[in-house]
Amino acid sequence: MTGATTTARSTVIRRSRRRSGKHAFLFLAPFFVLFLAFTIAPIVYSGFLSLFTQKSSGLGLGGTARVFSGLANYARALQDQAFLAGFVNIAVYCLFYIPVMIGLSLVVALLLDSAAARAKSFFRLAFYMPNIVPGLIAAVIWVYLYTPGVSPLVDVFESTGAGWDMGSHLAALLSLSNITIWLHTGYNVILFYAALQAVPQEVLEAATVDGAGPIRTAFAIKARMIMGAVSVATLFTVVGAMQLFAEPLLLKSRATSIDSTWTPNMFIYQTAFDKHDFGYAAATALIFAVFIGALSWGVTKFGSKVES
Amino acid sequence: MSPLTTQPATTGTPALPAPLPPAGAPKRRQTRSGWSSKLAVNIMLGLFCLYTLLPLTWLIVASTKNTSDLYGTSGFSFAEFNLIENLIQLFTWENGTFLRWMANTAAYAGLGACASVAVSFLAGHAFDKFDFPGKERWFGFVLVGVLVPAAVTTMPLYLLASNLGLVNNFWGVFLPQIASPFGVYLARMFSASYVPKEIIEAARLDGAGEFRAFLTIAAPLMKPGIVTLFLMTFSAIWNNFFLPLVMLSDTNLFPAALGIYSWHGRTLADPEYAQLVVTGALVTIIPVIILFISLQRFWKAGIGSGALK
Numbered sequence: 036m037t038g039a040t041t042t043a044r045s046t047v048i049r050r051s052r053r054r055s056g057k058h059a060f061l062f063l064a065p066f067f068v069l070f071l072a073f074t075i076a077p078i079v080y081s082g083f084l085s086l087f088t089q090k091s092s093g094l095g096l097g098g099t100a101r102v103f104s105g106l107a108n109y110a111r112a113l114q115d116q117a118f119l120a121g122f123v124n125i126a127v128y129c130l131f132y133i134p135v136m137i138g139l140s141l142v143v144a145l146l147l148d149s150a151a152a153r154a155k156s157f158f159r160l161a162f163y164m165p166n167i168v169p170g171l172i173a174a175v176i177w178v179y180l181y182t183p184g185v186s187p188l189v190d191v192f193e194s195t196g197a198g199w200d201m202g203s204h205l206a207a208l209l210s211l212s213n214i215t216i217w218l219h220t221g222y223n224v225i226l227f228y229a230a231l232q233a234v235p236q237e238v239l240e241a242a243t244v245d246g247a248g249p250i251r252t253a254f255a256i257k258a259r260m261i262m263g264a265v266s267v268a269t270l271f272t273v274v275g276a277m278q279l280f281a282e283p284l285l286l287k288s289r290a291t292s293i294d295s296t297w298t299p300n301m302f303i304y305q306t307a308f309d310k311h312d313f314g315y316a317a318a319t320a321l322i323f324a325v326f327i328g329a330l331s332w333g334v335t336k337f338g339s340k341v342e343s
Numbered sequence: 344m345s346p347l348t349t350q351p352a353t354t355g356t357p358a359l360p361a362p363l364p365p366a367g368a369p370k371r372r373q374t375r376s377g378w379s380s381k382l383a384v385n386i387m388l389g390l391f392c393l394y395t396l397l398p399l400t401w402l403i404v405a406s407t408k409n410t411s412d413l414y415g416t417s418g419f420s421f422a423e424f425n426l427i428e429n430l431i432q433l434f435t436w437e438n439g440t441f442l443r444w445m446a447n448t449a450a451y452a453g454l455g456a457c458a459s460v461a462v463s464f465l466a467g468h469a470f471d472k473f474d475f476p477g478k479e480r481w482f483g484f485v486l487v488g489v490l491v492p493a494a495v496t497t498m499p500l501y502l503l504a505s506n507l508g509l510v511n512n513f514w515g516v517f518l519p520q521i522a523s524p525f526g527v528y529l530a531r532m533f534s535a536s537y538v539p540k541e542i543i544e545a546a547r548l549d550g551a552g553e554f555r556a557f558l559t560i561a562a563p564l565m566k567p568g569i570v571t572l573f574l575m576t577f578s579a580i581w582n583n584f585f586l587p588l589v590m591l592s593d594t595n596l597f598p599a600a601l602g603i604y605s606w607h608g609r610t611l612a613d614p615e616y617a618q619l620v621v622t623g624a625l626v627t628i629i630p631v632i633i634l635f636i637s638l639q640r641f642w643k644a645g646i647g648s649g650a651l652k
Contacts, residue, residue: 056476058553062469063481065462069522070488074496080506081499143391151381152388160639161392164399167631169600171584172624175607176398179405179418179621186418221395225643249380278494281584285607300585303498308589313502324495331490 078324085109085318089311101314108318118319121299129276132212137269140220144227145253159228162221170218174285177214181289207290214282219275223268230264231257270334277327280304299323406622410615429622441623443595444602448581448627451517451598456577459521460569463576467530468557472543482531488524494585501589515590516598520580526572533568534561570641574634581631599627 088104112118147158165173180186181201183193200206234257242252258265280300287293295309296302303323307316401418406429412422433441469475470482500519501510509515538561546556562569587601594605603623610616635642 056473059469059473059475059478062465062473062553062557066466066522066527069462069518070524073500073519073522074488074491074493077496077499077503078491080503084502139391143388146384146388149384151384153381153385158388158392159643160636162395163635163639163642164632165395167578167635168399168628169582169584171600171604172628173398175603175620175624176402180398180401185414188418190417217395217398229643274492278492280494285604288611300494304585304589307498307501316498317502320495320498324491324499327492327495328490331492335490 078321081317081321084314085321087314089314104314108315109322111315112319112322115319117296118299118302121296121302124297125277125279125299128208128212128279129273131208132215132276133269133272135212136216136220136272137223137265139216140223140227140268141258141265143220143224144231145257147224147228148231148257149249149253151249159225162224164221165218166222168218169281170214171281171285173218174214174282177210177217178285178289181210201289202291204292207286207292210290211283211286211293214286215276215279219272223272226268227261227264230261234260266337267334270337274327274331274334277330402621402625406625408618410618413617413621414614426622429618430626433619433622433626436619440594441599441602441619441626444597444599445627445630447513447596448598448600450513451520451587452577452580455517455520455580456573459523459526459576459580460573462521463523463526463530463572464534464562464565464569465557466527467532467534468538468561470527470531471534472538472540472561485524485527489528493520493579493583497585497589500586504590511591511593511596513596516587516596519586520576520583523576523579526576529572529575530565530568533565533572537565537568567641567644570638571644574638574642577634599623603627 085108086103086105087101088108090100090102143162146152147155152158168176180188183189201210238256238260239252242256247255278300279298283293283297284301287295287297295305299319300323303316303320306312306319404419404421405413407424407426408416408422409425409428412425416422466485470478470485504510504512504515542560542564543556546560547553551559581600584600584604587596587598588604591597591601594602597605603620606616606623607620610620
């Protein structure tokens with residue numbers, strides 16, 4: 036390469052660097068404008084709104100007046116049993132839902148990865164299907180399948196002699212978990228299956244040579260080698276479960292132990308739309324946002340530690 | 344396999360010390376466990392498959408029944424075949440409002456995902472291929488955005504929108520779902536792994552404008568990533584029930600899922616709505632099932648990258 040073209044090249048590159056700033060701005064503007072308008076601005080506005088309470092004036096005729104109340108809404112939220120109960124409900128739900136869902140996903144993924152499995156492509160597609168169904172429609176379908184008379188599943192259940200009582204806490208927990216397990220297990224199967232494809236063949240061959248049978252290889256070696264993927268999926272499932280809304284909303288007409296403030300999102304929704312207490316809704320929404328943000332930050336930190 | 348699927352955290356795990364072999368030939372072991380274990384594995388997979396497909400099967404059977412059979416006959420056996428009548432009723436109900444909901448869904452999820460993908464890949468390209476002051480700080484800002492799920496900003500968004508009079512408006516549901524910090528993060532990763540910097544430099548030497556280089560050189564190379572992100576965003580908008588529920592009260596603007604929810608709320612008072620709900624639910628998910636089946640090689644390859652944010 037001659038010196039002339041080198042200088043020409045570096046001039047072009049230098050010029051393109053300088054132009055880069057302008058272009059970067061044009062390329063980034065659509066994202067940042069939308070992000071500021073629809074994520075940052077609402078949060079800032081809610082922060083402002085959360086410092087006020089609505090006071091109905093005197094006779095209740097003149098509408099409501101907005102009164103500055105400082106951090107009173109936050110203090111109220113942190114002592115509000117109904118708001119805090121939502122977090123407890125989710126915690127109890129997670130204790131059941133997550134081990135079952137993740138455990139089932141892992142077992143099915145290992146089965147799918149085993150040499151004996153046939154029709155893998157079909158199975159993967161079939162397992163993924165529920166993930167396509169919106170949570171709300173899945174809940175509609177399952178509510179029918181929980182209805183005595185319509186559903187053969189209830190008949191089968193009752194033939195065992197047990198009563199079908201959707202009103203109990205246990206029934207609410209189980210019927211809700213079944214919907215979310217149905218929705219999300221397949222996705223995690225595909226995810227774990229993808230992780231299993233990356234387990235080095237030599238390791239598996241070594242195990243076989245050493246006399247480990249297929250079941251032992253699956254649980255002692257394959258499952259351990261994808262533990263990183265399993266932990267990350269578990270933690271993301273927790274973050275997702277915290278935001279539960281559509282499924283319990285639909286189920287509460289049937290499972291009566293689910294009330295209208297059963298999850299934090301349901302509580303916030305009710306505060307804003309049934310009680311029109313916008314200041315309080317804003318405060319609880321922000322507390323919830325900070326909680327979820329901190330949780331996902333911890334998850335990401337933990338996830339990258341597992342990955343490296 | 345795409346470069347992004349190779350990450351799953353296997354690298355750092357130390358290889359386990361091999362258990363001591365009980366002297367036995369592995370070959371024999373395999374034949375002994377032979378067909379019976381093969382059968383067992385496939386039966387278990389079949390049972391799980393039954394679980395995933397059972398509710399959808401019920402939905403198909405139920406949508407062929409009239410209202411009295413829906414409640415009066417067993418869920419998985421066919422009764423009088425009424426699918427055509429049900430479909431006619433569904434599409435003509437309240438002057439064809441369901442067709443409108445389907446069109447709205449296509450707009451919110453389909454066009455919304457296209458717009459979101461365009462915005463994300465523009466930004467991802469800029470973060471990967473351009474030098475500009477404060478680049479990593481801006482990217483850090485995007486990463487913070489990833490931590491805040493859209494569900495928790497929905498209520499703040501409603502409060503702001505209601506103050507500005509933007510509630511009950513198509514754009515109030517369409518626009519907020521376009522900027523996706525996770526999409527930008529993923530687009531930057533795709534750009535880094537699919538588009539070599541030298542190609543863009545060469546295009547610059549040839550005098551191509553930055554936008555042209557992005558559109559004609561970078562974008563085609565990132566096609567698998569673009570489709571993957573499209574499917575993920577489509578799914579996210581399609582599954583987002585909270586935002587339209589909060590923002591919309593005009594039924595003309597409803598996406599299909601919200602419309603079906605509103606019908607479901609009326610079934611207690613008027614059982615006739617039950618059939619609309621069932622047939623509507625089936626018709627709503629069929630186009631999406633077709634979309635995902637036809638693009639399955641993309642999500643099957645991309646799913647590993649999607650979950651490991």
